[in-house]
Structures are given as structure tokens and as C-alpha cells.
Amino acid sequence: MQKAQLTISSKTYSAWSLRGWLLCKLAGLDFVEVPVENDASNRAELLLLSPSVxxxxxxxxxxxxxxxxxxAEYLNECFPEAGMMPENRIARAxxxxxxxEIHSGFTNLRSALPMNLKIVHESFPVFSGARPDIERIETIWHECLSKYGGPFLFGKKPTVADAMYAPVATRFITYAVGVSPxxxxxxxxxxxxxxxxxWIAAAKAEPEELEELDVEF
Known part of the structure; x- marks a missing residue:
């Protein structure tokens, strides 16, 4: 039987690719990566289509x-023993x-702070329109960490939610966003x-000639 394949784009800039890859890792899936050609014109064309195409x-x-x-749902269905979702019904909901919420929202954050794993700014002016997104994300994190005890959003083990919010965490680090302790x-x-x-090690090893995109996908 052919091994599972995951089609991804740039590991430096593609937050959606990172999410999909982390989900496969959470499931314990044995898979091979199939990279999309990383020339700027092809990546820009994908952007015009949709983040999820x-x-x-x-x-x-x-x-x-x-x-x-x-x-996420497909892998959770195929590999229920992996614990991708919390066991408790209320926690799963x-x-x-x-x-x-992260899948469909936070557009100002996405455009103001695109994922870039090659750099870390000492300071960065954050567009005021992105502040409500940052505040809402911090509220989500606080509620989860307080309720389930951390260090991950739903307790001691990472879940689908951590895979979905991981690119946001990298943004906060990359742009030195002022957040709570x-x-x-x-x-x-x-x-x-x-x-x-x-993933980050692989991103840093990507060719330097890749053109940074202004919008993540």
C-alpha cells in the first residue's frame, strides 16, 4: 500500500502547511512530504486561490x-488512539x-504579522487593527490553560488546538509581540x-532566495 502523502508549501512562511504537518505528527501517521514548487509566482498564484486550496x-x-x-477530523477518526482530541466530551467541544475560531478568523493578525521562521525581531510595530485579534487569542489561551492546567491548551498532551495555534505562537516570537507571562x-x-x-530547523535550511510573501497561506 502506498505511504500517505502530505502536500505542503514553504516551511518558512506557510502556516497552513505547518498545521497540517503537525496534525499528521499528532496522529502518528507515517507519511512523506510532497513540497509544492517554491518559486514566488507559483506561491502567489496559490494565495490568490485560497489558503486551503x-x-x-x-x-x-x-x-x-x-x-x-x-x-484534523479525518486523522482523529482514523487514529482515535492517538488522542488528538480531549477524552472528555465537553473539552472536545x-x-x-x-x-x-483560528481556522476562520483573525485576518488582521494574519496580514499584519505573517509567519516567518527565519527571523526574530527585537521590536516590531504592531498594526493597531491586529490588537483585538491578539487580545482574543490571549483570552482563548488563558481560558484553556487555566481550565485544563497546561502546559498545552488542553492539558499535559498536545491536541488539535495546539497544532492550530502553533503558527500564532511563532508569530508572537518572531515579532516580539508583548503578551502576558x-x-x-x-x-x-x-x-x-x-x-x-x-519543522523550524527545516525552515531555516530552506534556500534564502525564497521570496517572502506579504500574506500567509
């Missing part, structure tokens, strides 16, 4: 799944809700998560 795309046992939340600690938890270390 085929990037990331999971191909597994004749199924093709290309929306990030659909990938909470996890799905906050994951859906609790949020900063969560960002460090994500940065120290073994799959994230693997």
Missing part, C-alpha cells in the same frame, strides 16, 4: 483531504470551537515541542 493536502488510503480542520510561557512550550523544533 490543496495546501496542505493529505492523501491517505484513497482519501484526499485538503482543508486543515477536515484533515471546547477544543473544536477554539480550533474553528502566561502566553509567553505557552509560546515557549510550542517552540520546545519536538515536532516544532524539527
Amino acid at each position: 490543496l495546501v496542505p493536502r493529505l492523501t491517505h488510503e484513497e482519501a484526499s483531504v485538503w482543508d486543515t480542520l477536515a484533515i 471546547h477544543c473544536r470551537s477554539v480550533s474553528g 502566561e502566553s509567553a510561557a505557552y509560546c515557549r512550550t510550542i517552540a520546545d515541542w519536538a515536532p516544532m523544533k524539527e
